[in-house]
Amino acid sequence: MNCKEARLLIEDAVDGTLADGARRGFERHVRDCAECRAILESAETEFVRWRSALRDGVRGRTLPADFADRLVRAVEENASKRRAFWSLGKAPALKVAAALAVLLGVAGIVFSAGRTSEPDVLVRASIVPSNAATDLGSRCERITQMLMTEVSYSAAAQYMADMCWARGI
Amino acid sequence: MELVETIVADCAAGTRRLVAEYGNRLYETAIQLCGRESDAEDYVFRTLERAVARIHQFGGRSSFFTWMYEIMLNLIRTDARRKGANALDFPETVPESSSPAPDAGEALDASIEAEAVRAAVRSLPLAMRSVVVLRYFEDMSVSEIAKALSLPEGTVKRRLHDARDAIRVKIARTIRS
Numbered sequence: 001m002n003c004k005e006a007r008l009l010i011e012d013a014v015d016g017t018l019a020d021g022a023r024r025g026f027e028r029h030v031r032d033c034a035e036c037r038a039i040l041e042s043a044e045t046e047f048v049r050w051r052s053a054l055r056d057g058v059r060g061r062t063l064p065a066d067f068a069d070r071l072v073r074a075v076e077e078n079a080s081k082r083r084a085f086w087s088l089g090k091a092p093a094l095k096v097a098a099a100l101a102v103l104l105g106v107a108g109i110v111f112s113a114g115r116t117s118e119p120d121v122l123v124r125a126s127i128v129p130s131n132a133a134t135d136l137g138s139r140c141e142r143i144t145q146m147l148m149t150e151v152s153y154s155a156a157a158q159y160m161a162d163m164c165w166a167r168g169i
Numbered sequence: 170m171e172l173v174e175t176i177v178a179d180c181a182a183g184t185r186r187l188v189a190e191y192g193n194r195l196y197e198t199a200i201q202l203c204g205r206e207s208d209a210e211d212y213v214f215r216t217l218e219r220a221v222a223r224i225h226q227f228g229g230r231s232s233f234f235t236w237m238y239e240i241m242l243n244l245i246r247t248d249a250r251r252k253g254a255n256a257l258d259f260p261e262t263v264p265e266s267s268s269p270a271p272d273a274g275e276a277l278d279a280s281i282e283a284e285a286v287r288a289a290v291r292s293l294p295l296a297m298r299s300v301v302v303l304r305y306f307e308d309m310s311v312s313e314i315a316k317a318l319s320l321p322e323g324t325v326k327r328r329l330h331d332a333r334d335a336i337r338v339k340i341a342r343t344i345r346s
Binding site: 011012015016017047049050051052053054055056057058061062063064068069070071072074075076078079 | 180181184185188189192193196197200201206210213214218221222237243274279283284285287290304305306308310311312322326329330333336
């Protein structure tokens with residue numbers, strides 16, 4: 001291995017990503033070449049300096065004392081909303097019908113021959129008040145985009161469920 | 170995993186334990202990623218909130234911290250896209266490959282160089298910054314970073330290489346100025 005080849009491998013050597021064969025050749029060269037050895041040591045020192053710089057920059061920074069309390073309140077509130085959403089409680093027939101209609105709407109979008117990106121397709125497929133159509137439009141558009149462009153239909157269904165839950169439907 | 174079981178069994182106690190075990194580490198990492206403590210605190214809050222809500226999705230493929238790091242990174246990316254920021258973009262010109270200057274560190278006062286490094290990392294696009302933070306701050310190997318970010322190892326190495334060049338150029342500018 002010559003110096004030019006060895007110097008191309010210095011970053012890999014510092015990061016520990018040299019393949020076995022290359023590492024043996026590199027180590028042999030560095031053992032014999034003072035100049036390349038100096039460059040390697042400089043790179044290793046640079047790594048240590050930068051690591052210290054980043055760590056020293058945040059040393060002693062801690063979250064506020066009330067952070068955990070606030071987070072617990074938020075988490076419990078979210079859990080309570082989810083329980084309220086999934087419990088049938090008031091108007092169970094309406095909620096079951098709404099859930100079925102949402103699923104049918106998603107299925108219709110997924111399996112129909114002429115899928116469209118127009119949000120009102122999902123609105124028409126779902127039982128939503130007509131006066132909510134406008135502010136649901138952008139949400140439905142997002143759901144449609146997710147179905148058309150993203151891999152996970154379960155993610156789209158989750159998004160739809162979250163949307164309904166957030167709106168108390 | 171015991172922490173996961175605790176969160177599932179007792180949400181409040183599990184959440185407090187989550188904050189105790191990972192909160193400050195995530196906070197330090199978030200400061201590296203987004204630069205401002207107020208933003209970092211907000212991201213840690215949202216990350217932990219989401220982690221608890223989706224605890225059933227943690228499959229143990231990665232470490233718990235790495236899983237939460239991915240959540241936080243996605244939140245930062247999503248916010249950056251909404252703001253239309255260019256934080257996700259690579260710089261138009263990446264500097265010519267540079268090698269570490271043996272005397273650069275000695276020429277600068279150590280604290281000045283350290284601040285120059287921090288400023289340089291903060292100025293990197295998010296894609297580069299995220300690998301630099303994991304490599305230098307979290308001491309992850311290239312293969313661990315690749316798994317954490319679901320990237321090929323070659324991509325991680327390339328981003329590290331480009332980030333290092335960019336940081337060296339910025340440090341050199343600091344020396345000149």
